[in-house]
Amino acid sequence: MRPSPDELLASLRLSLNETLLPKVEDRWARYVGTAMDLVIQHLQLRLAGELDALDEDSADMAAALAAIGGRAAALGAQTEGTDGPRWAELAELLPSPADNAHDHDLDDATARNERLRGAVVAVMRWLDEAGAQGESPAVRQMRDEVHQLVRRQVDRTKPLVAPLFMSFGPVAS
Structure with a gap:
């Protein structure tokens, strides 16, 4: 359909910057x-790549959580019957393999991404609690993996939100 959403937003920006703002005195x-x-610039960026960004982010989270799950299962088998962290509890926090699917609908992709983000937060909390019981190298390594995941997420989303880095307080006189 014409004009496309991107064309509409470009027209809004052009009108705002070329016609309206030059005449504003205040x-x-x-x-x-x-x-x-x-x-508006942020909306243009989101329209152009939000579904791909969500898919990439979800795939990264699913892979990181699966790796942590595999490590937790192995450690659970090694430390069964000890007073250490309960690795089976961590495994219960992890998403199902169905959360690795690729969505073609923005609403479904957003919902899947939010489920995975919730699992990441739950895993971070579990690792923090497990670390409080005695910092083991395994817990430290998994916590580092989660922190690296979050760093990648921040780096991925920064270009989308960069246009919004602006103070919305009153202008100093």
Whole structure:
């Protein structure tokens, strides 16, 4: 359908920057208009790559969680009957293999991504509690893997949210 969503947003930005903002005298109103332009720019970036970004992020989380699950299962078998962390409890927090599927619908991809993010948070909490019982190298290694995952997520989403890095407080006089 024409105009496309990207074309509509580009037209909004052009009208805002070429017609409206040059005529705005009030500094605060100009600031708000500039902030609106940044939000529109963010929407353009999201429209262009949100589904691919969600799929990449979900695949990364699923792989990291599967690796942690495999390691937890092996450690559970080795430490069965000891007072160490209960590795079976960690395995229960991990998502099912169905969460590795590729979605073609943005709503489904978003829901899957949120489920996986919830599992990552639950695993982080479990690892923090397990570490409090006596920091083992296995717990430390899994915690490092989760932190590396979160770092990759931040790096992946930064280009999408970079246009929004703006202070929305009042303009200093």
